[in-house]
Amino acid sequence: SSLSSGQYSTVYNVLSLAIASLLFTALYLLLSQRQVAPRYRNAIVVSAIVCGIAAYHYFRIFANFQESYPAGATIDAAHVLSNVEFNEGYRYVDWFLTVPLLLVETVAVLALSRAASQRLLVRLVPAAALMIVLGYPGELTLETGPRVIWGVLSTLPFLYLLYVLFVGLTKALEGKSPQVRAQISNLRWILLASWGVYPIAYAFPLIGGDFFSGAGGFVLRQTGYSIADIVAKALFGILIYRLARTQSREED
Amino acid sequence: SSLSSGQYSTVYNVLSLAIASLLFTALYLLLSQRQVAPRYRNAIVVSAIVCGIAAYHYFRIFANFQESYPAGATIDAAHVLSNVEFNEGYRYVDWFLTVPLLLVETVAVLALSRAASQRLLVRLVPAAALMIVLGYPGELTLETGPRVIWGVLSTLPFLYLLYVLFVGLTKALEGKSPQVRAQISNLRWILLASWGVYPIAYAFPLIGGDFFSGAGGFVLRQTGYSIADIVAKALFGILIYRLARTQSREED
Ligand SMILES: CC1=C(/C=C/C(C)=C/C=C/C(C)=C/C=O)C(C)(C)CCC1
Ligand SMILES: CC1=C(/C=C/C(C)=C/C=C/C(C)=C/C=O)C(C)(C)CCC1
Numbered sequence: 001s002s003l004s005s006g007q008y009s010t011v012y013n014v015l016s017l018a019i020a021s022l023l024f025t026a027l028y029l030l031l032s033q034r035q036v037a038p039r040y041r042n043a044i045v046v047s048a049i050v051c052g053i054a055a056y057h058y059f060r061i062f063a064n065f066q067e068s069y070p071a072g073a074t075i076d077a078a079h080v081l082s083n084v085e086f087n088e089g090y091r092y093v094d095w096f097l098t099v100p101l102l103l104v105e106t107v108a109v110l111a112l113s114r115a116a117s118q119r120l121l122v123r124l125v126p127a128a129a130l131m132i133v134l135g136y137p138g139e140l141t142l143e144t145g146p147r148v149i150w151g152v153l154s155t156l157p158f159l160y161l162l163y164v165l166f167v168g169l170t171k172a173l174e175g176k177s178p179q180v181r182a183q184i185s186n187l188r189w190i191l192l193a194s195w196g197v198y199p200i201a202y203a204f205p206l207i208g209g210d211f212f213s214g215a216g217g218f219v220l221r222q223t224g225y226s227i228a229d230i231v232a233k234a235l236f237g238i239l240i241y242r243l244a245r246t247q248s249r250e251e252d
Numbered sequence: 253s254s255l256s257s258g259q260y261s262t263v264y265n266v267l268s269l270a271i272a273s274l275l276f277t278a279l280y281l282l283l284s285q286r287q288v289a290p291r292y293r294n295a296i297v298v299s300a301i302v303c304g305i306a307a308y309h310y311f312r313i314f315a316n317f318q319e320s321y322p323a324g325a326t327i328d329a330a331h332v333l334s335n336v337e338f339n340e341g342y343r344y345v346d347w348f349l350t351v352p353l354l355l356v357e358t359v360a361v362l363a364l365s366r367a368a369s370q371r372l373l374v375r376l377v378p379a380a381a382l383m384i385v386l387g388y389p390g391e392l393t394l395e396t397g398p399r400v401i402w403g404v405l406s407t408l409p410f411l412y413l414l415y416v417l418f419v420g421l422t423k424a425l426e427g428k429s430p431q432v433r434a435q436i437s438n439l440r441w442i443l444l445a446s447w448g449v450y451p452i453a454y455a456f457p458l459i460g461g462d463f464f465s466g467a468g469g470f471v472l473r474q475t476g477y478s479i480a481d482i483v484a485k486a487l488f489g490i491l492i493y494r495l496a497r498t499q500s501r502e503e504d
Contacts, residue, residue, distance in 0.1 A: 005337065013341040016312065020349060024305050031282070031297045035290075075337045 002080040003069055007219045015065060018226045019058045025234035026051035029241060037251060040244035043108035047237035050098045050105065054233050057094040058226075064090065091225060092136045098233065099128040103161075106187070109240050111247065116172050123164050127157040135202065142205050142213065151202060158199070162192065177250055183243045190236060197228035254332040255321055259471045267317060270478045271310045277486035278303035281493060289503060292496035295360035299489035302350045302357065306485050309346040310478075316342070343477060344388045350485065351380040355413075358439070361492050363499065368424050375416050379409040387454065394457050394465065403454060410451070414444065429502055435495045442488060449480035 003011070029048035033041050068086040069079035103124040107117050131154050138150025165188060173181055201224035204217040211217060255263070281300035285293050320338040321331035355376040359369050383406050390402025417440060425433055453476035456469040463469060 009337070009339065009341055012339070013345050016309075016342065017345045017348070020305050020308055020345065023308070024301050024349075027304065028297060028301050031285075031300075032294070035294070071335045071337075074335055075333070077335070 001215065001218070002078040003215050003219070004078055005072075005076055007215055008069055008079040011065060011219055011222045012062075014223050014226045015058060015062045018230055019055055019062060021230045021234045022051045022058060023055040025237055026055060029237055032241060035248075036241070036244040037248035039111050040109060040248060043105050043240055043244055046101055046105040046108060047233075047240050050101045051233050051237055053098050053101075054094055054229060057090050058229075061087075061090050088139050089136075092132055092139065095132045096129060099132055100125045102232065102236065103128055105237075105240055106165075106191075109244050109247075110169075110172065110184070112172050120164065120168065120172065123168070124161060127161045127164070130154075131157040131161065139202065144206060144208075147202075147206060151199065151206075155199060158195075165191070180243065180247055180250070183239070183246060187236070187239050187243065190231065190239065194228045194232035194236070197224050201225050201228070253467065253470070254330040255467050255471070256330055257324075257328055259467055260321055260331040262471055263317060263474045264314075266475050266478045267310060267314045270482055271307055271314065273482045273486045274303045274310060275307040277489055278307060281489055284493060287500075288493070288496040289500035291363050292361060292500060295357045295492055295496055298353055298357040298360060299485075299492050302353045303485050303489055305350050305353075306346055306481060309342050310481075313339075313342050340391050341388075344384060344391065347384045348381065351384055352377045354443075354484065354488065355380055357489075357492055358417075358443075361496050361499075362421075362424065362436070364424050372416065372420065372424065375420070376413060379413045379416070383407075383409040383413065391454065396458060396460075399454075399458060403451065403458075407451060410447075417443070432495065432499055432502070435491070435498060439488070439491050439495065442483065442491065446480045446484035446488070449476050453477050453480070 026048045029044050029051065033044050033048075036044060064084070064087050067084040068082055070082050072078055072080065104121065107120050107124070110117075112120075134150055134157070135154035136150075138147045138154065141147055169188075173184060176184070201221045204212045204221050206212075207217075212220075278300045281296050281303065285296050285300075288296060316336070316339050319336045320334055322334050324330055324332065356373065359372050359376070362369075364372075386402055386406035386409070388402075390399045390406065393399055421440075425436060428436070453473045456464045456473050458464075459469075464472075
């Protein structure tokens with residue numbers, strides 16, 4: 001397997017974009033912590049941690065990518081896969097940590113009663129972890145059979161999780177101001193739009209054909225995962241911060 | 253393509269100057285945050301983040317430059333382009349993040365009403381992102397046709413952005429003290445002078461001839477972009493900080 005120099009640059013630049021976005025969003029959130037009321041600070045710190053964990057993994061993915069696809073003999077030459085595997089596992093390790101934490105930060109910023117938060121988290125966190133664990137064996141193979149089976153198994157907790165977020169959570173929002181509810185509704189749609197990218201990117205090799213099972217699919221999958229990560233973590237973190245600011249102001 | 257040892261040193265030292273200026277301006281701004289009233293702190297933090305993101309990219313550009321133009325056999329020998337491409341993409345990834353943020357910090361330091369800020373940002377931020385995205389494909393090619401077309405397309409949002417900054421923003425400044433208005437006017441001129449460098453540096457290869465399409469043009473372009481980055485981010489960040497100080501003092 002090999003990448004043209006244009007394909008290589010695309011992945012390279014997208015990975016670097018992810019590092020910069022995630023690292024500096026983490027820093028921004030840490031520095032802005034005191035702009036929100038104390039009860040929302042945990043949500044902001046968790047958002048910063050999520051971006052920090054992701055930035056760490058992107059540094060690893062970046063270095064791994066450079067090793068796996070070294071420069072050819074000339075600038076225009078293809079980058080041929082070396083003896084070092086491109087390790088898709090980094091992403092799953094990252095998600096295993098960050099996806100549950102994203103749900104923790106989402107519930108934390110709502111500042112619900114202790115019991116209501118607890119009720120949401122015991123549903124959301126195990127479902128998120130299960131979703132990632134079940135997707136992993138499917139990602140490692142390019143064979144259709146197992147990829148479909150693990151993909152479907154992983155989709156079950158995914159759907160459950162969306163159900164809890166869109167139905168279960170709505171009841172918990174009564175009593176919030178219209179502005180806060182509008183922001184929460186935005187947050188959920190951004191979550192749905194970005195999280196929805198992952199199963200689609202996962203399915204590329206299943207579409208088959210030279211493009212989707214080859215270098216084209218690889219580039220599209222890496223780009224898709226990276227941009228979805230930026231939206232689901234960095235942009236999402238900024239929106240969580242804004243929601244916390246709005247609520248802090250209202251309570252002043 | 254190859255650089256004489258003098259040309260190599262020039263780019264090398266300018267890149268290092270950019271790292272030092274941007275990294276330590278970021279640090280300075282972070283450390284000075286508490287010298288301004290709380291309502292201006294977000295502008296200062298965003299300025300620091302902008303300089304930090306740029307410093308990160310300059311570290312990458314620097315390492316990439318060393319790999320692309322390795323030392324020759326002797327000290328005086330030319331640095332011949334290796335098999336590793338010099339990746340102009342870092343700059344575009346950087347601008348894609350920092351140019352919208354520069355506009356965010358500019359609007360933030362004005363401390364306008366929420367509605368007025370919103371009105372400016374929904375115009376400025378998408379125009380800035382569009383300008384960078386449209387310039388990128390043109391930068392990748394040295395062919396005249398596409399370079400001109402993408403350059404012109406990218407100039408449209410650039411002009412719109414300047415229009416909003418110089419016309420739209422003026423109305424928003426009524427009620428500010430003469431000193432503050434003078435500082436804001438300075439800020440805008442510095443912005444215009446530094447941002448104006450980018451399209452000029454972009455156009456060098458179009459001038460053609462041995463100098464501008466060859467090593468001379470490369471050195472001039474790298475130097476131009478780097479110095480413009482220092483002015484547009486580090487110096488600009490310091491001016492934003494001074495403006496925030498002036499306003500904090502007036503409100504005391
Ligand atoms: C449904 C499904 C998946 C879902 C993954 C998701 C939803 C990942 C979300 C990741 C996030 C939000 C990362 C950090 O920002 C997998 C595992 C690809 C396997 C195929 C089926
Ligand atoms: C108009 C125009 C351009 C403008 C670029 C600008 C205005 C970049 C500003 C960058 C800053 C301010 C960076 C950080 O400090 C391009 C993309 C070169 C393409 C050619 C046309």
